[in-house]
Amino acid sequence: MPDMIQSHRNWALWLGFLLALGALLCNAVFFVNPPGKRAIPWLSVLLAGVSLIFLVRGLQRAFGQPRVYLGKILSSIVALVSLLLVGVAIFSFFQARAIPASAGAPKVGQTAPDFTLADTSGQAVSMAQLFAPAADGSQVVPPKAVLLIFYRGYW
Amino acid sequence: MRGIEKQLAEFKAAGVRPVAISVDPPEVSRDLCKKAGYTFTFLSDPNAEVIRRYDLLHVGGGTDGHDIARPAEFLVDSARVVRWVNFTEDVRVRARGDEMLVAAKGLR
Numbered sequence: 001m002p003d004m005i006q007s008h009r010n011w012a013l014w015l016g017f018l019l020a021l022g023a024l025l026c027n028a029v030f031f032v033n034p035p036g037k038r039a040i041p042w043l044s045v046l047l048a049g050v051s052l053i054f055l056v057r058g059l060q061r062a063f064g065q066p067r068v069y070l071g072k073i074l075s076s077i078v079a080l081v082s083l084l085l086v087g088v089a090i091f092s093f094f095q096a097r098a099i100p101a102s103a104g105a106p107k108v109g110q111t112a113p114d115f116t117l118a119d120t121s122g123q124a125v126s127m128a129q130l131f132a133p134a135a136d137g138s139q140v141v142p143p144k145a146v147l148l149i150f151y152r153g154y155w
Numbered sequence: 156m157r158g159i160e161k162q163l164a165e166f167k168a169a170g171v172r173p174v175a176i177s178v179d180p181p182e183v184s185r186d187l188c189k190k191a192g193y194t195f196t197f198l199s200d201p202n203a204e205v206i207r208r209y210d211l212l213h214v215g216g217g218t219d220g221h222d223i224a225r226p227a228e229f230l231v232d233s234a235r236v237v238r239w240v241n242f243t244e245d246v247r248v249r250a251r252g253d254e255m256l257v258a259a260k261g262l263r
Contacts, residue, residue, distance in 0.1 A: 030247045033158070038248050096245045099225045104210030108240060112231040113208040117176065117198035120185040125198060130174060131233050144170035145232045145262055147255060149159070150211050150224040152246070153177030 013058025013075050019051035020085035027092055041093055048086045055079050112148070158252020160193050171230070171259035172196070178203050178223050200224075230258055238262055 023044045030037060062075035106112050116126040130146045159166070159173045166173055173195045179187070184197040200206050206224040213225040228250055230239035239258040241250045 027247070033249075033251065035251065038245075041245050041248070096247050099216075099244065099246060100211075100213055102210050102225060102227065102242060105227065105240070105242070106209065106229065106237045108237050110237050112229060112235050112237050113205070114235065115200075115205040115208065117200055117205060118181050119199075120181050120188060120197050122181050125196070127231075127235065130172060130196070141170070142233070143172035145172070145230050145238060145259070147159075147166070147171050147173045147259065148229040148231060149156075149173060149175045150206065150209065150227045150229075151156070151175060151177045152213075152216065152223050152226060153179040154183070154217055154219075154223070 010058050010061055010075060012054045012061060013078055016051045016054035016056075016058050017078055017082040017085075019047050019054060020082040020089070023047035023051060023089040024085045024092075027089070041096065044089050045093055048089050051082060051086055055082050156191065156193060159195060159255070160191075162252045162256055163195060165256055166259055169256065169259040169262070171262070173255075174198060176200055176205065176224070178206065178217070178221070228255060230255075230262065232262065 026040055026044050026047065029040055059075060059079050063072055066072045112127075114127050116124050119125050127146075131142055133142050156175065163173070175184075175193075175195065175197045177184070177197075177199070178201055179197075179199060180201050181199045184199060187193065188197055203212055203222050203224065206212050206222075209227070209229075211224045211227050213223050215222065216225065217223040226243050226246060226249060228239075228241040229237055232238050239261075241255070241258075243249060
């Protein structure tokens with residue numbers, strides 16, 4: 001590489017790349033299920049945004065002074081890869097929030113709709129039965145409340 | 156779910172019975188419970204009938220494009236009155252076991 005003495009590391013570009021990587025990888029935190037995880041999606045967006053700023057800065061340097069800061073081709077590749085990472089991070093953010101509004105769901109104080117559904121043994125269980133003491137004697141005292149956990153399924 | 160299972164004794168002490176509901180057929184839930192070691196009640200709503208009744212339908216939200224429930228939790232007392240709800244804006248951000256336990260304990 002010519003002019004080695006004068007070349008500087010394009011730190012803005014590499015920082016942009018690291019931030020883009022961070023934006024994507026902070027989604028991995030969900031596997032650990034920590035408290036305060038509600039902030040993680042927004043952290044991802046923040047990192048993505050800051051990453052873009054540094055990528056632009058890095059590209060400006062690379063194209064403005066290609067001999068000093070990496071080369072135009074190499075920096076374009078780094079920027080493109082970073083942009084891809086940012087794209088995936090932003091896409092994941094919007095995908096995870098693409099949830100229906102559920103305006104008709106029962107609110108606090110309203111009556112929950114009744115139902116009868118099959119349990120894992122195929123036996124029909126009504127809501128009233130959920131409040132009864134368990135048949136196998138495992139629950140002598142009837143529960144005060146049931147916690148209905150609706151989940152996506154197909155795990 | 157792991158959080159629920161871990162704190163199952165505390166839920167019982169608070170008089171609350173966790174019940175998981177999804178479109179998964181009983182066999183799939185049975186396998187899941189066996190693998191993950193879940194001992195609380197899992198109910199199947201394969202046609203999403205109850206899911207629709209609770210207005211939780213997520214059309215095409217499943218990995219194969221099938222209809223599923225959007226995640227939500229309801230604490231319902233013996234009079235069938237809703238005492239606490241949790242709706243997530245982001246499917247990855249689920250209510251933790253301890254959050255649901257706080258709601259359970261707050262029940263009078």
